Amino acid sequence: xxxxxxxxxxxxxxxxxxxxxxxxxxxxxxxxxxxxxxxxxxxxxxxxxxxxxxxxxxxxxxxxxxxxxxxxxxxxxxxxxxxxxxxxxxxxxxxxxxxxxxxxxxxxxxxxxxxxxxxxxxxxxxxxxxxxxxxxxxxxxxxxxxxxxxxxxxxxxxxxxxxxxxxxxxxxxxxxxxxxxxxxxxxxxxxxxxxxxxxxxxxxxxxxxxxxxxxxxxxxxxxxxxxxxxxxxxxxxxxxxxxxxxxxxxxxxxxxxxxxxxxxxxxxxxxxxxxxxxxxxxxxxxxxxxxxxxxxxxxxxxxxxxxxxxxxxxxxxxxxxxxxxxxxxxxxxxxxxxxxxxxxxxxxxxxxxxxxxxxxxxxxxxxxxxxxxxxxxxxxxxxxxxxxxxxxxxxxxxxxxxxxxxxxxxxxxxxxxxxxxxxxxxxxxxxxxxxxxxxxxxxxxxxxxxxxxxxxxxxxxxxxxxxxxxxxx
Amino acid sequence: xxxxxxxxxxxxxxxxxxxxxxxxxxxxxxxxxxxxxxxxxxxxxxxxxxxxxxxxxxxxxxxxxxxxxxxxxxxxxxxxxxxxxxxxxxxxxxxxxxxxxxxxxxxxxxxxxxxxxxxxxxxxxxxxxxxxxxxxxxxxxxxxxxxxxxxxxxxxxxxxxxxxxxxxxxxxxxxxxxxxxxxxxxxxxxxxxxxxxxxxxxxxxxxxxxxxxxxxxxxxxxxxxxxxxxxxxxxxxxxxxxxxxxxxxxxxxxxxxxxxxxxxxxxxxxxxxxxxxxxxxxxxxxxxxxxxxxxxxxxxxxxxxxxxxxxxxxxxxxxxxxxxxxxxxx
Numbered sequence: 001x002x003x004x005x006x007x008x009x010x011x012x013x014x015x016x017x018x019x020x021x022x023x024x025x026x027x028x029x030x031x032x033x034x035x036x037x038x039x040x041x042x043x044x045x046x047x048x049x050x051x052x053x054x055x056x057x058x059x060x061x062x063x064x065x066x067x068x069x070x071x072x073x074x075x076x077x078x079x080x081x082x083x084x085x086x087x088x089x090x091x092x093x094x095x096x097x098x099x100x101x102x103x104x105x106x107x108x109x110x111x112x113x114x115x116x117x118x119x120x121x122x123x124x125x126x127x128x129x130x131x132x133x134x135x136x137x138x139x140x141x142x143x144x145x146x147x148x149x150x151x152x153x154x155x156x157x158x159x160x161x162x163x164x165x166x167x168x169x170x171x172x173x174x175x176x177x178x179x180x181x182x183x184x185x186x187x188x189x190x191x192x193x194x195x196x197x198x199x200x201x202x203x204x205x206x207x208x209x210x211x212x213x214x215x216x217x218x219x220x221x222x223x224x225x226x227x228x229x230x231x232x233x234x235x236x237x238x239x240x241x242x243x244x245x246x247x248x249x250x251x252x253x254x255x256x257x258x259x260x261x262x263x264x265x266x267x268x269x270x271x272x273x274x275x276x277x278x279x280x281x282x283x284x285x286x287x288x289x290x291x292x293x294x295x296x297x298x299x300x301x302x303x304x305x306x307x308x309x310x311x312x313x314x315x316x317x318x319x320x321x322x323x324x325x326x327x328x329x330x331x332x333x334x335x336x337x338x339x340x341x342x343x344x345x346x347x348x349x350x351x352x353x354x355x356x357x358x359x360x361x362x363x364x365x366x367x368x369x370x371x372x373x374x375x376x377x378x379x380x381x382x383x384x385x386x387x388x389x390x391x392x393x394x395x396x397x398x399x400x401x402x403x404x405x406x407x408x409x410x411x412x413x414x415x416x417x418x419x420x421x422x423x424x425x426x427x428x429x430x431x432x433x434x435x436x437x438x439x440x441x442x443x444x445x446x447x448x449x450x451x452x453x454x455x456x457x458x459x460x461x462x463x464x465x466x467x468x469x470x471x472x473x
Numbered sequence: 474x475x476x477x478x479x480x481x482x483x484x485x486x487x488x489x490x491x492x493x494x495x496x497x498x499x500x501x502x503x504x505x506x507x508x509x510x511x512x513x514x515x516x517x518x519x520x521x522x523x524x525x526x527x528x529x530x531x532x533x534x535x536x537x538x539x540x541x542x543x544x545x546x547x548x549x550x551x552x553x554x555x556x557x558x559x560x561x562x563x564x565x566x567x568x569x570x571x572x573x574x575x576x577x578x579x580x581x582x583x584x585x586x587x588x589x590x591x592x593x594x595x596x597x598x599x600x601x602x603x604x605x606x607x608x609x610x611x612x613x614x615x616x617x618x619x620x621x622x623x624x625x626x627x628x629x630x631x632x633x634x635x636x637x638x639x640x641x642x643x644x645x646x647x648x649x650x651x652x653x654x655x656x657x658x659x660x661x662x663x664x665x666x667x668x669x670x671x672x673x674x675x676x677x678x679x680x681x682x683x684x685x686x687x688x689x690x691x692x693x694x695x696x697x698x699x700x701x702x703x704x705x706x707x708x709x710x711x712x713x714x715x716x717x718x719x720x721x722x723x724x725x726x727x728x729x730x731x732x733x734x735x736x737x738x739x740x741x742x743x744x745x746x747x748x749x750x751x752x753x754x755x756x757x758x759x760x761x762x763x764x765x766x767x768x769x770x771x772x773x774x775x776x777x778x779x780x781x782x783x784x785x786x787x788x789x790x791x792x793x794x795x796x797x798x799x800x801x802x803x
Contacts, residue, residue, distance in 0.1 A: 090766040097535035097770070115768070122537040122550045164771075166534045168549045233749055289637040290658035292750035430769070431568040441751035445663045460568045467566070 051365040053081040053372060054106035058092035059355070060085045062110075062181075065389035069381045076375070079368050081108070100124055107363035108373060113353035114148040116177045117155075121167035125176040126359040126366055132175060139377055141415075143422035144179045144353035144394045151175070154425040154472075161468045178377050179353035179394035180385070184415070185314035186245040186349055188212070189321065190332040194309040198222040205334035209246065209277055212310075212337050216286045219309040227286035229308035231296030232444070235437035238278070241312055243440060245336045245347055246274045252343030253420040260426035262461055262471030266454040273339055275450035279443045292444055300324065312336075315411050319390035335414065350419035353394050427472055432461035529558055529776035558777035573778070576748075576755045577785070580736050583671055583756070584789070588731040590675040591682050592724060598679070599686030600716070613687075620680035628744040631673045635659035660746050663753045670745060670754055674735065682727045689723035690716070725797040729790055736786050757782050 055066065063085050070081035084106070086092045096119075099105045105124065119125050137145055156172045159165035192202035198219040206212035216227025231237045248256050251270035258264040259271065266272075281287055288294065288308045296313075297320070303311035304324035311317065322328060335349050357376060359369040375381055382393035383403045390405065392412070399409050439453040448456075465471045498505070524541050530553065533539045537550025546553065557565075562573040602612055619627065634640045635658055642654040655662050659669040693716065701711050739758030742748060748755035757778065765775030 089768075093768075093770060094766060100536050112768070118534050118536050118550065118770075122547075124536060164532055166532070166537070166550045166552075233747055235749075289656060290661040293632075293658055293661040293746065295747075431566060434572065435568055438752055441749070445751045445753075447663065447751065463567055 050078050055083050055108035056106045057085050057110040058087045062389055065385040068384050068388045069376050073375050103362050105360040105362050107369040109358050110355050113179055113356045117167040120176040128175045139395045141351040143350045144182050148353045149177050158427045177356035177358035179356050181355035182351035182394035183315040183354050183392045184349050184352050185241040186336040189311045192330050192332055206337050209337050209339045226288040226308045228310045229288040229299045229303050230312035231299040232291050233295040238440040239437045248420055249338035249342045249344045249347045250274050253424055257426040262465035266457045279450050282444050315392045348416040348419045429464040431464040432457050435460040525776045528773050529780050531773045533772050534770045535772050558774045576757045576760050580756050584732045584735045587671050587674045587735050588728050591678045591731050595679045595682030599683045603690045616683050617680050619677050632745050661750050666753050685723050689720045693719050729793050
């Protein structure tokens with residue numbers, strides 16, 4: 001009987017352990033050897049009771065880069081940092097939500113830049129207002145820390161007017177995180193071989209959108225290869241990667257902000273022309289077939305296989321294309337060109353914060369965790385991260401091919417210090433945003449026209465701002 | 474005798490014999506056996522259902538404090554919304570309610586056609602299998618394959634079949650039906666995406682329906698068919714007057730489970746189209762998923778939408794039961 005009981009209890013324990021293990025999908029890749037330079041200071045001698053920090057991310061391919069920095073941090077401070085990735089995005093969000101409820105958040109969290117306010121409002125994060133001193137702030141690229149890691153007046157105003165906003169208790173100027181990954185999405189990549197086959201100059205980037213459209217038409221006519229591919233299954237892509245930058249150059253920042261904030265109309269010719277140009281891609285049959293069922297990675301794969309002459313992407317696209325076997329000498333990259341007669345003759349592109357690091361209130365080692373994120377966002381360690389993972393840091397790193405690799409040097413050089421998006425106060429509301437995204441896809445399915453779409457978006461934008469008490473002034 | 478008197482001394486008022494612990498266990502064995510299931514249901518079933526009902530009246534992003542035992546809702550992360558969540562997607566916000574009703578329309582179209590398709594495909598297969606003299610086991614194994622194959626693999630294979638240069642277009646072109654091929658892919662064209670999805674749904678739900686029909690067919694007495702043959706009934710008359718009426722209870726089960734599955738399901742849509750192209754395959758289940766687990770994390774809204782869907786599923790199931798009951802009782 002005793003043996004039987006023991007057997008039952010052991011089996012129960014195994015079952016519970018299996019159940020608990022099955023609940024998590026953590027991915028902790030084994031530490032990889034890295035050529036990253038170690039910290040210059042002498043390794044700290046472990047005393048045996050140093051804390052071990054934990055850091056979570058959802059980007060599995062960032063883990064080696066973060067681990068390389070963690071290794072240097074351990075060598076300098078004697079504090080170990082364990083990096084764990086949970087993916088995909090939905091799993092990561094759910095993991096954070098449930099851990100926040102049970103008080104099991106890690107010491108350091110990675111989170112979508114600008115999304116940290118909800119965590120901060122529920123007292124989950126250590127406040128960094130005043131902690132990020134001018135010297136630390138100076139490390140960050142323009143348009144990153146001050147725009148999305150500090151609560152701006154316009155974000156505050158919009159939140160106060162929105163009955164659904166869940167961070168009304170925060171104040172302008174408060175900060176709870178620092179950015180470590182940045183990027184930008186307004187880049188077009190061209191396959192030089194295909195341009196050459198079509199009789200075009202493979203080294204000449206178009207200066208206007210009309211010129212770019214002509215190049216796509218020529219490629220289609222002479223080689224039969226479709227002009228353009230991008231991850232259109234994701235409805236955000238056409239909106240944020242193509243429409244918004246073209247609207248910004250076409251209308252100028254003041255009008256761009258006014259229209260989105262409910263003080264102007266999408267029927268304005270500067271917007272209508274952009275819609276017409278995007279619609280023309282379809283009417284000229286220049287999209288790759290099955291484009292609406294093509295997501296971001298498959299689009300890049302298709303481009304790397306020569307299934308389209310141009311690929312609309314971002315800074316992060318280049319590394320992916322190279323990983324797919326494309327040679328950089330076969331690539332021509334350029335910022336999205338403006339329409340003729342636009343308010344700006346060229347779109348100034350600056351970095352945009354994508355991922356922030358933050359210290360959680362439940363951390364028992366808040367000082368060490370803060371030290372780590374400060375260490376992580378130094379130019380030297382961000383260079384280590386950038387070179388290891390081939391992604392774009394949110395910190396001003398040395399433009400040295402030996403330190404960050406030749407590809408990133410090229411991309412970072414294309415950035416200007418200032419972009420109209422840095423100072424833009426436009427608030428894109430959920431409801432008109434959905435109408436816009438769907439409408440852009442409906443150009444491809446031929447279910448709407450530019451004239452119809454502006455009416456629908458104007459109506460949706462008005463209704464949404466009315467529900468919030470009126471347009472944003 | 475001495476024992477009996479001792480027991481009587483202990484319970485003089487009741488006059489009943491005191492039961493031993495063993496006897497108690499034996500008397501209540503039934504309760505004990507169902508207790509684990511009841512506890513599991515109360516904790517994981519009833520509690521979560523009540524939690525979800527209450528949550529549907531709140532706005533909550535999942536970070537702040539919200540609990541029902543004891544009740545807690547700490548603003549601003551959690552706010553009482555009353556019926557606002559329901560009003561928002563049902564009628565109040567024109568854009569979002571438009572998306573909701575369109576998704577529901579897709580759900581209903583799928584429910585009707587997938588259910589009808591499943592019955593129409595499964596019944597002949599079951600009848601043929603029931604009559605097959607040889608190789609019944611092999612046929613049954615082949616028919617069951619879609620049911621036992623991992624869904625995610627199947628959906629990806631179907632996605633490849635539906636691509637512009639996929640198997641389906643290639644076959645059509647090779648037999649001279651190139652004009653019918655989908656240039657943008659079968660899942661990429663608004664006029665074909667929903668139909669293409671429904672074909673995969675029917676394909677994956679037919680095996681279970683075949684099993685149920687086979688079980689039902691084997692309960693029908695052969696004498697009935699023999700008598701019908703003597704009376705001069707044709708094969709069609711036998712099917713319509715004997716097989717179909719006697720299989721109606723099975724059909725009820727298939728119809729209700731199919732409608733229920735189609736109305737609540739979203740996995741296939743998530744994996745194959747993510748609601749595209751341009752929202753032409755968006756379903757309510759996918760919208761709930763996006764509200765609950767997307768970047769908005771509006772858990773109250775997702776709960777409210779789930780309950781709206783539950784009401785619909787419940788009504789449809791009741792109507793089905795009523796219709797089929799009246800037919801079977803006759």
